[in-house]
Amino acid sequence: MSFETTGSGPGMAVLNFCRPAVQPIVAVLIATIVGGLLVLALGENPIEVYGLLISGSLVGVPNLLVTLQMMTPLLFTGLAVAISFRAGLWNIGAEGQMLVGALFAGVVGYAFPMPWFLHLPLAILAGFVGGGLWSAIPALLRVYLGVNELVVCLMLNPIALLLTGFFATHVFKAPGPTNKLPDIAPSAALPTFSVYSQVNAGIFIALACCIIFAIINVRTVRGFEWKIMGLSPRFAYYGGINVPRRAIWVMILSGGIAGLAGAEQVLGQYGAFYDNFSPGYGFDGIAVAMLANFNPIGVIVAAFLFGALNGGSGVLQMMTGLSKYLVQVLQFITVLVLAAQFSWDWLILRLFPEPPPKSPDAVEPVNATPTEA
Amino acid sequence: MPDASVPVVSMRNIVKRFGNFTAIHSASMDIRRGEIHALVGENGAGKSTLMNILYGLLPRTDGDIDLRGEPVRFANPKEAIALGIGMVHQHFKLAPSFTVAENIILGSEPLKSFGRLDRIRAERETKAISERFGLNLDPRAIIATLPVGLRQRVEILKALYREAEILILDEPTAVLTPQETRELFATMRSLADSGHSIIFITHKLREVLAVSDRISVMRQGRILSTIDNKNVTAQEIASLMVGRSVLLRVAKNEAKPTGELLLDVKGLTALGERGETAVDNLSLSVSAGEIVGLAGVQGNGQDELVECIAGLRRPVGGQVQICGTPLRPNPRGNREAGLAYIPADRGDLGLSLESSIWENMTVGHLGKFKAGPFFAATRAKQRAAELIARFDVRGATPDKAAGSLSGGNQQKVQIARELTRDARLIIAEQPSQGVDIGAIEAIHRTLVEMRDAGRAVFVVSADLDEVLSISDRVLVIYRGRIVANLKAADTDAEEVGRYMGGLDEEPASVGALPKETQHVV
C-alpha cells in the first residue's frame, strides 16, 4: 500500500475525501488553542476545562442525551443554512423561519386536537409550512425584484421575533405570567426519552433530513443544479438551468427545514410555543453550516460538536466557576477562524490572480503549420 | 535642461510571461518629450500589459527600461509615480463620496502639524493646478456628482498633482461622449505642448490619426513598428493592427448553404450597460450549412447582439428566430430551440471554474443523465472522460476543477460541451481566444465539420484572421449595425479592416484635426 502521487488511487481517494474537512478541523484546533489561552488567563487549567467539556458532553448517558438535545435544533438550522448557501442563496434568516415555524406548529399543536397519527405529522408539517412561507418572502423579493436576500433575511429575523411574540402575548396567550401559547395536546407531542434531557423523536427527523439532503445533493438532478447555481449562477443560467425557479424553491425548502427546528422545539422540547424561546439556534446554524462546509453529513458532525460544547458547558459551569460564555467564545472563535480562512482565500485570489496553473501539460504542442495568406 | 535627443522613456526588448503564456515578446518603444504617442492594437495585443510594466504594476520578465537615460525597475506604482510617471486606468480609481480635492490629494495629503489634513491648502492647490492646465474643476465638487468626462479629468489632475511628466492614458475615450473626447484631446495637446509626454492606448484608428504625433502598433505581444503620424493612412494602420503575416486558412470545401435560416435576426435593437443603443435595428441571418463570421472592433455591439440571441439580454425591439422558433427570454428556452453557444467569457459565463470538468461538461446535457429525479453521475463522468479524449483536453481528468486547466483547454471543455449538444445553430464567440495555434486548427476543423453536417455556424471574433479563415461569409458590425456582407473568398483583411474602422465612406484626412474630432466615436 502506498499513496500514489498522481491520479485516483485509493490513497488519493482518501485524501480527496478528507480535504474538505481540513479547514474546519484547523478552525476547531485554532479555536481550541485560543480558548485554552483564554482559560489560562482566567486562572483555570485548560486541560481540566477541556476534559470537563468532553466528559460533560460525551461521557455517560445523561450527558450524551443532553448533547443530543442541544444538537437537534442545530441539525435543522444548520441543514437549512447549508442547503441555501450551497445553492448560492444567503439565507441567514433561519432564526426567523424557525420562530414562525414554531408558532405554526404550536398553534396546530394545541388548537386542533385529533388522533396522534394525524396530529403529530400535521403539526410538524405546519412548522415546515410556517418556515417555508417566511423564507418565501426573501426568495420572491430576490427573484422578482432583485432585492438582496441576505438583507431581507436579516431584517425578517427581528420581525419574526416580534410577530410571533405578538401572537404569544396578545392572540393565543395561555393564562399565566409567561408569554406562551397553551400547551400542545399530547397527541402532537414528539416523545422524549429521559428525565435528563428533552431530546425527542425530532432528532430522528433531523438526521433523516440530513441524510435525505445528502442523497439529494449527490444523487439527484436538483442537487447537481443547486451546486452549479451556488458556484456559478451565471453559468448555471446560461447552461439552461431554471435558476430563478430553483432559487425560490431552495429558499422555501431551506426555510421549511428551519421551520422544522421550530416544530421540534415546540412539540418536543417545550410542549408549547414560548415567546422568544430561541437562544439563537438559527444563527448558530450559520456557524454549523460553515463548519460543515455546507455538506449535510458535515452538518451532523458540526451540530454534534456545537451540541457537545453547549452540553458540556452545563457540567463545566457546575464543576468550575467558569460561565457559559466560555463555550460561546469557543464557538465564536471557530466561526471567526473559518471566516478568516474564507477571506484569506479571497485575498490570495485578489492579490495573485496570475499566473495560470503551471502544470507541465498545460500548453499544447504546435502541430499545425501556419500558412501565409 | 533635458537633452531633447534622449527619449524620456526607452523600453527595450521587454518580455512578459505569465507562467507558460508569453504576453509580451520583446517589445521596444521610445517616448519623446512633449509627444503624444499612440499605442494601438487589437484587444489582447498586450498594450495594457506593456504599460502596466512601465507603471510598475507588473514586473517584467526580461528587458530594460530607461527613464531620462537612467535604467529603472519599479517594484510598484509608487516608485513610478515618484519618478514622474502617471497612469489613468480605464476604470477610474476614485472615491465617489469624496470631493475632487480630497481625491486628488489622496495618498499624498498636505498635512498641518500633528498630521492634520490641510484641507484649505489641498483645495487651493487643486484649484491652482486645474487652472494651470486649463482643466476647469471645482475642488469641492463630490466625485459621484460629476459626469464621466470630469472624473477622468480628476484622474489626470491626480497624476499631474504628483508631478507626472509621462502620462499613460489607457483607452481614455472608451467611456467618453464625442464632446468629452474633443475636450480630452485638447487637454492632451496642451499638456504635450507644456512638455509632458502622453502615451495614449486605444484601438480606435480615427482618434489615433486625430491626436497623436507618433504611433506604435502592437500585435500579439510585439511592437511591429513606430511611425510618424504623417502621410500615414488609416488603412495602413489597420493592416498593421489586424496583421497580414500569420493568416490561418482552414482547409474546407465550398459552403453549401441550404437556405434554411437557422438564425434569423430582423431589426434587432438592444441597449448596452449604460443605456446606449448598442445594437441598432440590426438584421442578419445564418443558413444551415454555412459559417458566417462577424467581424468588428470590440464594443460595436457584438456582445449585446450575442447576449440577445442567447437569451441573456432583453432586446428592446426586433425579432429573432432560432431554428424557426421565436426568441425566448431565457437561455433555457433558446437552447431547447436548438442553440449551442460558446461564450467568450469562459470564466464567468461559459464555465464554472470551481466546478469539476465533468460537471462543466454535464450542464446543458442533464436530460441525458436523468432517471426520474435521480442523476446518473457515474455515466456523466464516463461521458466527460470520453469527451476529454475526443476533444484532446490536455491535463484533464473528469474530477479536476475546470479552473485548473490552461485557457486553451478550458476553451476545449466548453466547445466539447456545446458542440456535442444536439443543436443546429452554433454561436462561437472568440472561439480561439487564448488557444494556441494547434488547438485553433482543431477547433476550426470541428466548426467546419459542423457546417458540413448541415448546421449553421455563427462566429464572432475580434481576430480578423480567424474570421477570414473560417467564415464562408463575413459580416462587419460597426456601431451596432451590419455595414458589410462579404463573401470571405472575395475579400481581404484590408477591406474588412476598413469597414471595421467605419472608414468606408470617409477616408481619413490626416492633419484635419478639428474636422476629424467631430466624428470621433
Added chain:
Amino acid sequence: MSGNFLKTGLVVLSLLTTVVVPAFAAPKVAMITSESGLGDKSFNDMMVEGMERAKTELGADYVVIQPRAISEFQSALARAAGQGFDIIIGSSFDMIEPMKAVAAAFPDQKFGLVDVGPEPLGPNVVSTVTKDWEGSFLVGYIAAKTTKTGTIGFVGGKDIPIIHRFFIGYYYGAMMANPDIKVIETYTGSFTDPAGGKEFTLSNINQGADINFAVAGPTSVGVIEAAKSTGTFAIGVDSNQNYLAPGSVLTSMVKRVDTQAFDMIKSVSDNTFAGNQVKMYGLAEDGVSAAMDDNNKGLISDAVLAEVDTLKAKLLSGEIVVPNYFELKAGQAEMGTPPIATPPSIATATTLAQ
C-alpha cells in the same frame, strides 16, 4: 504497572478524603438561573446576592448554572441532581414543570424554587410565594406619604387578576397612609410597550399623579421615562429598578428572592428543610421590601422610613392584614384589617376575574 498503582492510590486517597469530610459540612448549592442569565439586574443577580450571603454567613459553597433556554432547564436540573449538592435552587416560573419532573426522579435530592405559585411541587421541593401585595402595600404607603399633590397613580401592564393584586395592596397602603388620597388606576394593555407606558403615565401625571407605580414588565421603562421627563416619581417593581433613572425612581417594590434563597440554604444547613412546602414571603419575612440605595437617597423622608418598621411589626402581629385580591368578592365594600373601603373597581364590580 506503576501508573496503575498510582491511579489506584489516588482513588483510595480520594475515597478517604470523602469519608473524612464531616457530616455537617458547609452546604453545597447549585443555583440554576432563568434563561436571561446573570447580569439581568433582576432575579438572577439578586439570587446570587442570596448565595453570597449564604457563603458569608453559613460558609456555603455555590455554583451558578446558566441555561440558555427554557428547554434546557430540565437537563440542567437533572444533571445537577445527585451530584452532591445539598440543594438545587431555581428562579423561574418556567422551571415549575421541569423541577417537578426532576424532583420526582431524584427523591433524595432537595430542591428549591423561589417566587412561584401556591401549589406544592413535591416532597423534596420547597417553594415560595412572594406576597407582592404586601410589598405593594408598602410602596403605596410610602407614595401616599410622599406625594405633594395628594394624587398617586398605578400603571399596570394588563388588566388581569395578578396585576390587580398589586393594585389592591398599593391602594390599601395609600389609604392607610392618607384616607383622602386619590389613586388613579390605569392599565396599558401590554407588558412590552414602553411607549404606551409613557403615554399612560403622562396622562396620569396630567391628572395630578406625581408618583406612579409601574407594574408592567418592560412597559415600566416607559413609566420611568415619563417620570424623568416631567420631574415626577416612578416606583419600580420586582427587582431594584432605582438605577434606571436615579432621582426619578422613588423606590422599587422588590421581591426579595435573595432572602428566599438564603432561607432555603439555611434550612438544609440546620436540617430544618421540609419538602412539599410553600412558604409565604411578605413584609414581615423580609420577602418584599422598598429598595433603598444611592440612587434614591433622600427622596423619601426619614420619618416615613421609620414608619416602615412599625408597619412590619404590625403585619407580624396580625394587627394589619393586607387584602389579597384573590380573596376579595365582587361588590365587597371593605377589605383588610383594619378595614378600609374597597376601590370602585371592586365595590361596583358584579364579578371578579380570578
